Amino acid sequence: MTQWIAACGVDDVDEEDVLPFQHDGVDYAIYRSPDDTFYATAGHCTHERELLCDGLVMDRVIECPKHNGRFDYATGKALGAPALVDLRTYPVKVENDTIYIGV
Amino acid sequence: MKELMRRSDGPATRDTVLWLGGMLVFGAFGVAFWGSWFAVPFFLAYGVLYGSASDSRWHECGHGTAFKTRWKNDVVYQIASFMMMRDPTTWRWSHTRHHTDTLIVGRDPEIVAMRPARLARILGNLFGLVDVPVALRLMVIHACGRLTAEEQTYVPESERRKVFTTARIWVGMYLATAAACVLTGSLLPVVLIGGPRIYGTFMHLIYGLTQHAGMGENVLDHRLNTRTVHMNRLNRFLYWNMNYHVEHHMFPMVPYYRLPELHEEIKHDLAPAYPGLWAAYKEIVPAVLRQLKDQTYYVRRGLPEGAAPLHPVSDGRAVLTERSAVA
Numbered sequence: 001m002t003q004w005i006a007a008c009g010v011d012d013v014d015e016e017d018v019l020p021f022q023h024d025g026v027d028y029a030i031y032r033s034p035d036d037t038f039y040a041t042a043g044h045c046t047h048e049r050e051l052l053c054d055g056l057v058m059d060r061v062i063e064c065p066k067h068n069g070r071f072d073y074a075t076g077k078a079l080g081a082p083a084l085v086d087l088r089t090y091p092v093k094v095e096n097d098t099i100y101i102g103v
Numbered sequence: 104m105k106e107l108m109r110r111s112d113g114p115a116t117r118d119t120v121l122w123l124g125g126m127l128v129f130g131a132f133g134v135a136f137w138g139s140w141f142a143v144p145f146f147l148a149y150g151v152l153y154g155s156a157s158d159s160r161w162h163e164c165g166h167g168t169a170f171k172t173r174w175k176n177d178v179v180y181q182i183a184s185f186m187m188m189r190d191p192t193t194w195r196w197s198h199t200r201h202h203t204d205t206l207i208v209g210r211d212p213e214i215v216a217m218r219p220a221r222l223a224r225i226l227g228n229l230f231g232l233v234d235v236p237v238a239l240r241l242m243v244i245h246a247c248g249r250l251t252a253e254e255q256t257y258v259p260e261s262e263r264r265k266v267f268t269t270a271r272i273w274v275g276m277y278l279a280t281a282a283a284c285v286l287t288g289s290l291l292p293v294v295l296i297g298g299p300r301i302y303g304t305f306m307h308l309i310y311g312l313t314q315h316a317g318m319g320e321n322v323l324d325h326r327l328n329t330r331t332v333h334m335n336r337l338n339r340f341l342y343w344n345m346n347y348h349v350e351h352h353m354f355p356m357v358p359y360y361r362l363p364e365l366h367e368e369i370k371h372d373l374a375p376a377y378p379g380l381w382a383a384y385k386e387i388v389p390a391v392l393r394q395l396k397d398q399t400y401y402v403r404r405g406l407p408e409g410a411a412p413l414h415p416v417s418d419g420r421a422v423l424t425e426r427s428a429v430a
Contacts, residue, residue, distance in 0.1 A: 066203070067199045084261060
């Protein structure tokens with residue numbers, strides 16, 4: 001069963017950017033796309049566990065800060081070497097200007 | 104920092120037009136003067152653009168940071184890989200390892216000057232005398248559907264078919280070049296294709312040795328195992344600003360055309376940059392020679408007083424936890 005966790009306020013995440021969030025010792029990354037939609041994925045790159053929150057969001061792509069591995073953060077799909085394993089994604093909902101992620 | 108990471112297609116498109124356009128012009132003059140000494144300077148320029156400048160194009164487009172548009176990075180990466188005789192897949196993975204384990208002995212596959220340095224190999228590679236035969240041998244091995252034992256440690260299974268396919272295409276291209284030489288009774292085809300990796304490659308080694316040669320191995324702080332060297336505009340064009348190498352290792356997402364700005368932003372946390380190639384080599388040559396006898400010796404860089412300690416890449420924002428998040 002999905003547990004909804006309040007992660008941050010909508011204004012905490014800039015447009016086309018990413019924010020880190022920790023819950024129960026697990027890292028998550030929360031994204032705001034250019035069309036103002038919010039997404040959440042696992043916090044680490046699947047290649048070498050770098051924190052994605054330090055990476056660059058370009059349109060619907062998050063690029064890992066260490067080796068430039070890229071993922072579609074909406075689907076989690078790895079977009080090419082060195083990122084070959086898809087990212088885990090999490091459902092997101094917004095209520096009263098608060099972003100909740102389902103874990 | 105994120106602002107410095109933003110890409111645009113403009114600078115790399117301009118520089119790629121200059122790079123490939125320069126090769127076209129110099130190559131055309133070289134062909135026109137073929138058979139006379141007037142061809143030499145034109146082929147020298149063509150060769151440096153082919154055999155030296157391709158190295159930095161390979162590097163930047165391998166990171167995917169030169170162009171904003173992904174396919175443009177991929178196209179230039181494939182062209183530059185061919186010219187440098189580096190399989191685009193295995194070298195992408197070896198460079199990934201180089202960034203994870205920079206100068207970590209036994210892990211980094213791209214240590215040029217080991218302790219002790221193999222001087223004959225380094226000097227020979229000013230003219231590709233080791234790199235080219237090794238590359239051709241690997242090309243044949245890959246074309247036969249095999250990887251070396253070391254390559255198997257960093258190239259995932261799912262990527263290996265690409266290695267074999269590329270090698271088969273490249274072997275065909277080099278055989279066609281050799282056949283053209285035989286059929287025309289001239290060396291001109293190989294002077295244009297493949298040959299520049301020998302006669303025009305010296306600058307890529309001269310630039311590349313400044314990155315890490317003589318520096319401390321097995322340290323995690325890139326400020327202590329990497330050099331930033333100031334260079335003139337021509338060298339920075341040929342080298343695509345990789346002279347800002349400390350900055351590149353610390354923040355590999357910053358495109359080459361923003362590295363000078365990044366240098367200005369963080370130089371207070373770095374050891375002083377070297378004022379030029381001469382200054383860098385005044386340190387590198389004695390250090391590498393000394394390491395032939397004393398393998399405990401390495402160049403020790405001092406960080407400025409008050410320099411930030413080594414820490415994970417961060418733009419300074421605090422990590423939100425449940426306690427600080429909106430309830």
